[in-house]
Amino acid sequence: MVDLPLHGRCFCGAIRFEAKSEPLQVSWCHCRDCRRQTGAPAVVWAGFPGDLVAWHGAPKDRQSSPGVTRSFCPDCGTPLTYLDSRLPGEIYIHAGLFDEADRLVPDRHAYVTAKLFWLHLDDTLAKYDDDTRHRPDVPHP
Template sequence: MSKHQGSCRCGLISAESSGEPVWQSYCHCRDCRKQTGAPVMAYVGFRKDDLTWFGEPKTWRGAGGVERSFCGHCGSQIGYTDVRLPEEVYLALGFMDEPERYPPTSHAFVARQLPFLHMTDDLRRFDGVSVKRSQS
């Protein structure tokens, strides 16, 4: 089993997972676009119990029970948690030290994909969420 590591731009916040990713996806929702300032977000999910944090990310409550995290010093986006997925943490690919190791395997919220963004891959597409959530 290999380690999976990530850090913010300034290095004050980092994380390491001893477990393998549980999900890798693009997200086209408005909340992710607003959070990242990009037309699409890419992320990798890990089991919360497999992650070890070094430093304390700042957080704020986003839409729909999602809590977004970022570095309070450099502002780097770290990722998010969702109250309906209490055992998982989703990290922005830009936070990962080797993002090329985590190619997305699907697209979430393609119904909200920007019309000028053309992604011609053969990945599975979901009109809404790509990871099933509880009804909490």
């Protein structure tokens, strides 16, 4: 159980947010798209119902692949979110942006087949070859 709400911001503070619910999941992602977006060898996403996250400031959106939109701070460039059209109503926020990041403990790994061979995470979390949340087999718009 995580104390609510959770607070976070971009590097410069122009974008702030508040999550008013428990995360749906907190997952490591090893996919190439997330690595390229952040420059990190892997990222941790915290997913929430989108209507329970309040934003202060205006993130800039960018479609990164069909059906996937990522946002970032237009002032400092901090990567912020991931939206997937196949997961309507859900928003995924980089866990490291939260003031309470130490309370967002990962519970799974996504895209382990793309994991960098030199990255070693000794844990017993579930590992998936692709997504950790079922997405309907519907083409992206």
